[in-house]
Amino acid sequence: MNHLLTDSATFADESAAGFVAVHPALVRRVPGGVARRTATPPGQVAVVIGGGSGHYPAFAGLVGHGLAHAAAMGNIFASPSSQQVHAVATSVATDAGVLLSYGNYAGDVLNFDAAQQRLRDEGIPCRTVAVTDDIYSAPPTRRDQRRGIAGDLVVFRAAAWAAEQGRALDDVHALATRANDRTRSLGVAFSGCTLPGADAPLFSVPEGQMAVGMGIHGEPGIDMRPMPTADDLGAMLVAALLDEVPDDVATVQGARVGLILNGLGSVKHEELFVVYVAVARELESRGVTIVEPEVGEYATSFEMAGVSLTLVWLDDEIEAAWTSPAYSPAYRKGRVDVGADELAVADDDVADHASVGVASEESLAAAPGVARVIAAIRDAIDREVDELGRLDAIAGDGDHGIGMQRGARAAADAADAAVAAGAGAGSVLTSAGDAWADRAGGTSGALWGAGLRAAGTAIGDDIAPTAASIAAGVDAARAVVQRMGGAEIGDKTLVDALVPFADTLTARVADGIGLTTAWVAAAASARSAADATADLLPRKGRARPHMEKSLGTPDPGAFSLALTMTAVGDVIDSARSKEQS
Numbered sequence: 001m002n003h004l005l006t007d008s009a010t011f012a013d014e015s016a017a018g019f020v021a022v023h024p025a026l027v028r029r030v031p032g033g034v035a036r037r038t039a040t041p042p043g044q045v046a047v048v049i050g051g052g053s054g055h056y057p058a059f060a061g062l063v064g065h066g067l068a069h070a071a072a073m074g075n076i077f078a079s080p081s082s083q084q085v086h087a088v089a090t091s092v093a094t095d096a097g098v099l100l101s102y103g104n105y106a107g108d109v110l111n112f113d114a115a116q117q118r119l120r121d122e123g124i125p126c127r128t129v130a131v132t133d134d135i136y137s138a139p140p141t142r143r144d145q146r147r148g149i150a151g152d153l154v155v156f157r158a159a160a161w162a163a164e165q166g167r168a169l170d171d172v173h174a175l176a177t178r179a180n181d182r183t184r185s186l187g188v189a190f191s192g193c194t195l196p197g198a199d200a201p202l203f204s205v206p207e208g209q210m211a212v213g214m215g216i217h218g219e220p221g222i223d224m225r226p227m228p229t230a231d232d233l234g235a236m237l238v239a240a241l242l243d244e245v246p247d248d249v250a251t252v253q254g255a256r257v258g259l260i261l262n263g264l265g266s267v268k269h270e271e272l273f274v275v276y277v278a279v280a281r282e283l284e285s286r287g288v289t290i291v292e293p294e295v296g297e298y299a300t301s302f303e304m305a306g307v308s309l310t311l312v313w314l315d316d317e318i319e320a321a322w323t324s325p326a327y328s329p330a331y332r333k334g335r336v337d338v339g340a341d342e343l344a345v346a347d348d349d350v351a352d353h354a355s356v357g358v359a360s361e362e363s364l365a366a367a368p369g370v371a372r373v374i375a376a377i378r379d380a381i382d383r384e385v386d387e388l389g390r391l392d393a394i395a396g397d398g399d400h401g402i403g404m405q406r407g408a409r410a411a412a413d414a415a416d417a418a419v420a421a422g423a424g425a426g427s428v429l430t431s432a433g434d435a436w437a438d439r440a441g442g443t444s445g446a447l448w449g450a451g452l453r454a455a456g457t458a459i460g461d462d463i464a465p466t467a468a469s470i471a472a473g474v475d476a477a478r479a480v481v482q483r484m485g486g487a488e489i490g491d492k493t494l495v496d497a498l499v500p501f502a503d504t505l506t507a508r509v510a511d512g513i514g515l516t517t518a519w520v521a522a523a524a525s526a527r528s529a530a531d532a533t534a535d536l537l538p539r540k541g542r543a544r545p546h547m548e549k550s551l552g553t554p555d556p557g558a559f560s561l562a563l564t565m566t567a568v569g570d571v572i573d574s575a576r577s578k579e580q581s
Contacts, residue, residue, distance in 0.1 A: 008197025032084030035070035057330030066326025078442035079107035085115035097125030097169040103148025107443035136213030161321035187308030234278025253287035264306035359424025359461035378408040380567035391556040407440025429456025451477035467515040494557030501526035530558035
């Protein structure tokens with residue numbers, strides 16, 4: 001897969017540029033994503049969607065009349081950063097507010113929630129609907145933990161229809177929430193997908209088998225079954241979804257449903273049509289009426305061979321939204337008057353203009369050393385990027401390596417730029433953190449970015465960093481990572497390595513031990529803790545639905561934390577040796 005690319009590191013950006021170039025009459029580039037070519041009408045709620053790249057037509061292809069006003073576009077299989085979401089939302093917001101909607105994944109939740117809070121702080125009303133349609137990713141009692149897959153389209157359509165009816169933000173939110181509550185999906189795969197530039201797929205399916213319950217990020221299936229016929233697959237998908245009819249649907253007999261039969265990349269229309277015959281036959285035999293079915297590609301996973309079935313149980317309003325006209329680059333239904341009198345908006349490319357505060361001479365002198373620390377983190381990630389991806393692919397989506405690489409490279413560039421601009425030690429760290437979060441996206445991007453920013457704020461620019469202030473900065477990073485991510489020791493996340501690292505460093509520094517010795521001891525604690533995560537089952541993140549698969553493998557986030565802190569220890573030791581010579 002990905003036979004055509006220039007550089008895997010820039011694949012998502014180049015793809016986005018090409019997408020806008022192909023559809024200049026419909027969409028425009030904005031910082032962090034794309035937006036409708038026309039401005040949001042005054043008084044209309046703006047619907048902003050988003051997620052990682054690699055799922056086209058989700059999410060950029062679903063920007064247009066009857067669908068979203070804009071989409072925040074993350075890197076491959078990584079959520080957009082909070083900065084991206086905020087920038088995209090402000091590019092289309094009106095005084096009526098913004099409705100954010102996205103698939104329910106940990107990184108998306110972190111970053112969209114942070115953007116929502118920032119919008120609210122700026123006086124822009126904002127509400128969120130996270131899509132939770134995947135019935136295999138969590139039981140009915142924990143629907144709030146389910147993933148969002150092809151059912152995104154249902155929720156986006158409902159939100160957009162309500163917004164274009166001129167409804168208030170709370171009413172748009174209410175209809176989108178009801179559409180989500182009435183939507184159920186299930187997916188199967190016959191082969192995995194391959195990330196751009198990778199030599200092998202993220203997972204494989206044994207010959208003659210079918211993975212059941214996989215997501216759209218290259219995660220392996222939760223169950224394995226023999227490969228069925230098209231008829232048997234249609235019957236299986238329908239039976240599973242009819243076992244989970246929403247509570248407010250009185251009876252299946254006589255019900256009306258919207259339907260999406262979604263190809264995940266390599267299963268094309270002719271095969272989908274064959275499966276649809278079986279699906280329609282099963283539903284009609286139960287007295288269910290199908291309303292304007294959608295068969296095609298709506299949420300893909302590169303070249304994954306797979307299929308998902310989505311049913312939305314219609315009421316009058318949801319049916320009106322489902323059947324309403326829409327016109328976007330990838331989804332068109334009915335006749336849409338795009339409004340010749342509406343104002344077309346030019347592309348909005350905004351450059352970053354970072355400001356540098358006043359720093360003491362001592363802090364300025366220490367700033368290049370901080371940049372060397374970030375460079376060491378970058379180099380360590382570059383060396384181990386493939387191993388980090390391999391660890392993540394065992395029970396996740398395999399993007400931890402490339403996500404960390406994007407973030408670390410951006411952070412190192414930002415640190416060098418901050419030093420050149422005359423930033424102090426603390427500001428170099430905060431600049432690196434902001435760049436990491438913005439470029440990496442995803443859960444790890446948000447947490448690493450926030451952690452570096454917290455450490456930089458604690459260290460500050462007033463004096464040279466000391467062992468005590470560095471330990472305080474690391475503990476501040478630990479606190480913000482735990483607060484944002486909600487993880488505790490034992491959840492099998494980077495927190496399992498970060499907490500012992502911070503605790504050991506704080507204790508050794510408090511005992512009067514020098515920074516180098518204290519850091520080396522803390523890094524050793526982090527490595528031991530990271531190794532011990534192999535014996536844990538994940539309770540957070542995308543690996544949670546596949547917890548048994550991860551047993552025996554260390555958590556990639558804990559592993560990368562230990563790896564990079566060890567590399568930083570080498571830089572600190574080298575700096576001490578130079579001072580002594």
